Amino acid sequence: MKVLPTGDFVAEPSEEITFKVTRKNTPCKASFDCQGWANCGPVIDLDDHTKQKTCKATVNEGDELSCAIVVGFRKDEQGTFDPTDQYTVQITGSKGGGFNDKFTPPPVQNGSTYDFTVEKAAE
Helix, strand or coil, X not given: CEXXXXXXXXXXXXXEEEEEEEECCCCCCEEEEEECXXXXXXXXXXXXXXXXXXXXXXXXXXXXXXXXXXXXXXXXXXXXXXXXXXXXXXXXXXXXXXXXXXECCCCCEEEEEEEEEECCCCC
16 A cells, blocks of 8 residues: 555555554544455454454556545533544554544544556566
8 A cells, every 4th residue: 555645545456454443532433435445354443442444456557445434522511522532543554554534523524535447567
Protein backbone atom coordinates (compact mmCIF):
# COMPACT_ATOMS: atom_id res chain seq x y z
CA MET A 1 0.00 0.00 0.00
CA LYS A 2 1.19 3.48 -0.85
CA VAL A 3 -0.16 6.87 0.21
CA LEU A 4 -0.14 9.43 -2.61
CA PRO A 5 0.46 13.18 -2.06
CA THR A 6 -3.23 13.71 -2.97
CA GLY A 7 -4.26 11.72 0.10
CA ASP A 8 -5.46 8.80 -2.02
CA PHE A 9 -4.09 5.29 -1.64
CA VAL A 10 -2.70 2.68 -4.02
CA ALA A 11 -3.00 -1.04 -3.34
CA GLU A 12 -1.26 -3.90 -5.12
CA PRO A 13 -3.48 -6.50 -6.77
CA SER A 14 -4.93 -8.87 -4.12
CA GLU A 15 -3.28 -6.92 -1.30
CA GLU A 16 -5.05 -7.11 2.04
CA ILE A 17 -5.74 -3.75 3.67
CA THR A 18 -6.60 -3.63 7.38
CA PHE A 19 -8.63 -0.78 8.85
CA LYS A 20 -8.31 -0.54 12.64
CA VAL A 21 -10.22 2.05 14.68
CA THR A 22 -9.36 2.67 18.33
CA ARG A 23 -11.26 5.01 20.62
CA LYS A 24 -9.67 6.53 23.70
CA ASN A 25 -12.97 6.26 25.60
CA THR A 26 -15.39 3.34 25.44
CA PRO A 27 -17.42 2.11 23.75
CA CYS A 28 -15.92 2.30 20.25
CA LYS A 29 -18.76 3.47 17.95
CA ALA A 30 -17.14 3.01 14.54
CA SER A 31 -18.81 1.72 11.39
CA PHE A 32 -17.31 0.68 8.04
CA ASP A 33 -18.78 0.93 4.53
CA CYS A 34 -16.31 -0.68 2.12
CA GLN A 35 -17.07 -0.72 -1.62
CA GLY A 36 -15.41 -2.27 -4.67
CA TRP A 37 -13.15 -4.77 -2.89
CA ALA A 38 -12.74 -8.40 -3.99
CA ASN A 39 -13.95 -9.32 -0.49
CA CYS A 40 -14.06 -7.98 3.04
CA GLY A 41 -14.11 -9.84 6.30
CA PRO A 42 -16.49 -9.05 9.15
CA VAL A 43 -15.94 -6.25 11.64
CA ILE A 44 -14.01 -7.72 14.56
CA ASP A 45 -14.24 -6.23 18.06
CA LEU A 46 -10.68 -6.60 19.36
CA ASP A 47 -11.81 -5.12 22.70
CA ASP A 48 -14.21 -2.40 23.95
CA HIS A 49 -11.93 0.28 22.47
CA THR A 50 -11.05 -1.24 19.07
CA LYS A 51 -12.78 -2.47 15.91
CA GLN A 52 -11.04 -3.90 12.86
CA LYS A 53 -11.97 -4.83 9.29
CA THR A 54 -9.76 -6.34 6.57
CA CYS A 55 -10.48 -6.12 2.84
CA LYS A 56 -8.74 -7.72 -0.13
CA ALA A 57 -8.07 -5.63 -3.23
CA THR A 58 -9.21 -6.80 -6.64
CA VAL A 59 -6.70 -8.02 -9.24
CA ASN A 60 -7.59 -5.53 -11.99
CA GLU A 61 -5.31 -2.54 -12.53
CA GLY A 62 -7.23 0.73 -12.18
CA ASP A 63 -10.09 -0.65 -10.09
CA GLU A 64 -11.36 1.88 -7.55
CA LEU A 65 -11.98 0.79 -3.97
CA SER A 66 -13.12 2.73 -0.93
CA CYS A 67 -13.77 2.39 2.76
CA ALA A 68 -15.81 4.99 4.60
CA ILE A 69 -15.26 4.96 8.35
CA VAL A 70 -17.73 6.82 10.55
CA VAL A 71 -17.15 7.35 14.25
CA GLY A 72 -19.53 8.60 16.90
CA PHE A 73 -19.07 10.82 19.93
CA ARG A 74 -21.56 11.34 22.75
CA LYS A 75 -22.38 14.50 24.61
CA ASP A 76 -22.59 14.40 28.41
CA GLU A 77 -25.62 15.50 30.45
CA GLN A 78 -24.55 19.15 30.11
CA GLY A 79 -24.49 18.82 26.30
CA THR A 80 -20.73 19.01 25.92
CA PHE A 81 -18.19 16.60 24.52
CA ASP A 82 -15.24 15.20 26.42
CA PRO A 83 -12.42 17.25 24.85
CA THR A 84 -9.95 14.41 25.46
CA ASP A 85 -12.01 11.81 23.55
CA GLN A 86 -10.43 10.69 20.29
CA TYR A 87 -10.58 8.02 17.60
CA THR A 88 -7.45 6.85 15.82
CA VAL A 89 -7.69 5.11 12.44
CA GLN A 90 -4.76 2.90 11.39
CA ILE A 91 -4.65 1.63 7.82
CA THR A 92 -2.02 -0.99 6.98
CA GLY A 93 -1.23 -2.99 3.87
CA SER A 94 -0.19 -6.63 3.87
CA LYS A 95 2.62 -5.73 1.45
CA GLY A 96 3.83 -2.74 3.44
CA GLY A 97 2.85 0.84 4.07
CA GLY A 98 0.67 2.47 6.65
CA PHE A 99 -1.36 5.57 7.45
CA ASN A 100 -2.86 7.06 10.63
CA ASP A 101 -5.75 9.48 10.97
CA LYS A 102 -7.42 11.03 14.06
CA PHE A 103 -10.89 12.35 14.85
CA THR A 104 -11.92 14.46 17.82
CA PRO A 105 -15.32 15.94 18.75
CA PRO A 106 -17.39 17.79 17.66
CA PRO A 107 -19.41 16.91 15.58
CA VAL A 108 -21.25 13.87 16.96
CA GLN A 109 -20.78 11.98 13.66
CA ASN A 110 -17.33 12.29 12.16
CA GLY A 111 -15.24 10.27 9.75
CA SER A 112 -13.64 9.99 6.35
CA THR A 113 -13.68 7.96 3.15
CA TYR A 114 -10.38 6.40 2.14
CA ASP A 115 -10.07 5.89 -1.64
CA PHE A 116 -7.79 3.29 -3.19
CA THR A 117 -6.78 2.46 -6.76
CA VAL A 118 -5.34 -0.92 -7.70
CA GLU A 119 -1.92 -0.43 -9.28
CA LYS A 120 -0.28 -2.51 -11.96
CA ALA A 121 1.19 -5.74 -10.63
CA ALA A 122 4.95 -5.66 -10.08
CA GLU A 123 6.83 -7.52 -12.79
